[in-house]
Each structure stands twice: as structure tokens, then as C-alpha cells.
Amino acid sequence: MKKVSLLQTALAVSVLVLACSPAFCGSLDTFKGEKGVLKISGGTAHIPVMKDAAQQVMAANPGIQITIAGGGSGVGIKQVGEGLVDIGNTGRKPTGDEIARYNLKLFQWAVDGVAPVVNPKNKVKKLTKTQLMDIFAGKIDNWKALGGTDRKINLYTRDEASGTREVFWEKGLDKGAISPSAHVVVSNGAMKTAVAQDPYGIGYVSVGHIDRTVAPVALDGVVPTIETVRKGTYKIARGLFSNTKGEPAGLKKKFLDFLYTPDGMKIIEKHGFIPVR
């Protein structure tokens, strides 16, 4: 008996969702009649927005299929350049060399910050920039020196292809050294999991990815939030880009345009980024 009722609820909910979603998505009208597959890969900070947008597009237009993969900014550029995907995301501006080599067209649709994060249990939630640099260089290696518990600091950093790492290294660490003893994780999501699991860890994630599982660290008195990034008081910021090879057309163009519509911006805002107007 209970099983049946559960199934019924599920059915009712799905019918409701299917029935309602086209109704409140006026910006999705352009997709009408479109069919085909859209492949997206690259930056891992982009994934929540991409997923949400893709879901809305696909729910309204069953003929469209959108796949989303991670890999990091390096992968995004490589795969879009080689024609393996339609849209390659980057959490940094592609270099002039990359743009020229692959004839990339850039679409910046959001501004994002990169924030140092610690475990919520950690008492240390304020650092100066010099302290941050010393921590990542391995010069400060115990939380006690910063007013925390007497435990070794576990550093977490990202892999070579990460745009988040590049921005953090450039603007947060002033291109200073990152200790080779730092742990390496492969996505913004994995970084969050790692720091959420490790009470003595410190890492960095996209501001949009901060939730209650990790705590942002105030840098020189400025807490990294959407507000401080928007105002420009928090300095470690970057653009979120979606790149295509050559001028986009058809489904590619429509999907990118969707990110600039009010509905698209709502999605971007919902996931903690600042939409570009």
C-alpha cells in the first residue's frame, strides 16, 4: 500500500514539473523546434549553472540533448579546440595564444571570486594575505601559529588544468610558491568535499560553490561573498567564460544566448555567481 502511494506522489510531482516548466520559462521559446546534441566540458566551477540551464532547456524541448562534463579549464579549451565538444568552459580568460590557435570566441557570462576555505570546525577564519602566502608556501605549517589547534596544516590545491588554481595563484598568492607537499584534487566539487572532510585542511574554491560544508576565510578583513566580489572589495575575482570554436550558430548560439536572458541570469545568481549584464 505504501509503495503505491509513493509511486503516485512521484508521478504526480513529475507531471506537475513537466506541466509547469515551459510555462515560466519565456526565454526558452527560441529553442522551439530545435533538435540535436550539445556537448559541453571544461571548467568545474561552471557545472552547477550549466546543469541547471541544460535541465530547463531539455525539459522544455525533449528533442534537445545536452551533456556536461568537467575536466578543468585546460580540458575545456583543448576539447573545444579539437572539435570534441561544442562549448568549452574556462574559469579564466583563454590566453591570446589559445584564442589564436583555435579561433576561439569568448562569452563571459558571470563574475566569480576564488576564496580560501577551511573546515567549518576550524577556529581560524581570518588571515592576512601574507599569512595566506606563507601557508601555501609551507612556511606556516601549524594552525597553532594562527591561533588554532595544535595540528599540522593540510594544504589542498588543484591540478595543472584548473583555471581556479591559476586565478588563485595569480591574485591570491601573487604567483608565490605552492608547497609540493600540498594535496591535489581535480575539481571544485572535490575540493569542497576534501576540506569539508578534513578539520585541519585549507583549500580554495569558487565563491559560488561555498555552502555550509566549508567556511570562507576573510582575507585582510574582507569576507569573500557575492556581495564583496560584486563591490570589488574582494580582489581574487575572475570571469566565467564559455568558449566556442569560431562564431557559434544554431543550438550553440541559442544556449549561450539563454545565459544572458533574465531566466539565465536567475540561474547564474541562484548558484552564487554575478551575471554579466
Next chain:
Amino acid sequence: MKNLREQAAERAFLLSALASCAITAGILVFMVLMGLPLLREGGFLALLLNSWEPYRGAFGVLPMVAGTLAISLLSLLVAFPLSLGCSFLTSGIAPKPLRGPLRRIIELMTGIPTVIYGFVGIFLLVPLIREFFRHGSGMCVLTAALVLGVMISPTMTLFFCDAFDRIPSSYLKAADALGAGRAQKLIHVMLPTAKKGILNGVILALGRAVGDTLIALMLAGNSARVPESVMDPARTLTAHIALVIAADYESPEFRSIFTCGVVLYLSTMVMTFLVRYLARRGEGNI
């Protein structure tokens, strides 16, 4: 006189054998060629013995070689006693009706995807190790080796079981007749006669440990530094390839992973030849 069909089949098999040989050799040639620009600059040995600091232009893979060795050898240390005990139970001590089901379970275990072991490791073992030793993050050589040891032990166990099962029952009966206990029988009769099978199992398990990517990637912490203790994080060659493969094609980082490929390729080749050699030398044994 062979008929036409038989000849055609022979040709087809020859062709497929040649193709697989050519692919194997081709992969090595391809990796050396792709790594050539970097090899020319620094030399293979220099690359092998240098440290990994991309910002300073150092693309050596020594930390990864050390990490691979540390993790895989330690995992053997974990897996060997485990497998020996398991195989002795399934083909020696356990009552006959239990042996079949036990073996089936072990066979099932060889098929579990490594990512499952990784998951269990990251959520159960990592916090345990971190709090038990109160050192580091819990993602370290020891954690990876423990999980890897559990992962490779079913393979090893099956090899050991097969070797034990091939021991002529007359040997065992003779030992029984002389009044040998179970432990005595294991140490003095079963281990020496099954030496070759045990060695094969160990070497193949080592190959699996060296070749596995995901467990080390998830559990060892991936620091590109030679680990100083088992509590330090480390990066294996396979994890290194997985981490760097996303980098720009033209970058020296990307080129360097071909060095890793060559090292991995050669080391597994050496291992395979070692198995063959030992198998031939021990022909008389079981």
C-alpha cells in the same frame, strides 16, 4: 594437404597475432616519440631523477616513481599475509562444502571496480587514519596502500589457491602420516612446493598495484613530492598522468607524462619477463 579454409584461418590468426604485437611495440615507439622533445633537452635519466616543479621548469618524475614504489610495495606487504591466510583456508583448512562458496566470493571480489574501494576508503579509512595517528590529512601512502592491498589480495589469493590445489595429494597424505600439524604442513610442504605459483601471484598482483590509478588518485593525496614517511601524501605515476593529461598539449607538463608512460610500460614489461623467466626456471616444480 591442407584445404583452403584451414589455410585462410591460419593466415587470419597470424595476422591478428602480428597486429597485436605491432600495436604493443607501436605504443612504446609512440610514447618515446611524443616525449622526445623533453627527453632531448634533459635526457631520460635527468627527467627520471629530477623533481616536479612546473613553475621552475622542472618536470622530473622522481617523486612519482618513489610514490608508485612506496604505495605498491607497501600494498604487497598488506596483501601477502592476507592472501596467504585466505588461500590456506579455502584450499587447506576449511571443510569441503565451504570451500566452493568461499572461492566464489573471492572470485566475486576480483571484479569489484576500484572506484568502490576508493569511495569506501575516502569516507571510512581516511578520517580514521587522520585521527588515529593525529598527523596530516589521512590521505597518505599508508591509506592508499591499505586499500590497494585489499584490492589486489583476491587476485593473489586465487593464484595461491590454484598453486595449493595442484600439490599432489600424496605429498599432503605423507605429511599427515608423519604426524605433521596444519601449520607444519603449510610451512614445510605446501609453501615450498607451491613456490612458483605464489611468486607468479605476487608479481601479477604487484603489476595490478602499479597499474591502478583511481585508488591512489583518491586516497594518496597526490602531492608531487618524495614521501618521507608512510604518513606523507604521495603521487603515483598513473595518478600523475591522470592529473596532467588535462594540461595544454604543447606544454612541457604534457610532454613529461610520456616519460611516465615509458617508465610504466618498461616496468610492467620487466615484470612480465620476470614471471616468464621464473616460470621457466621452476618448470620442474608445481
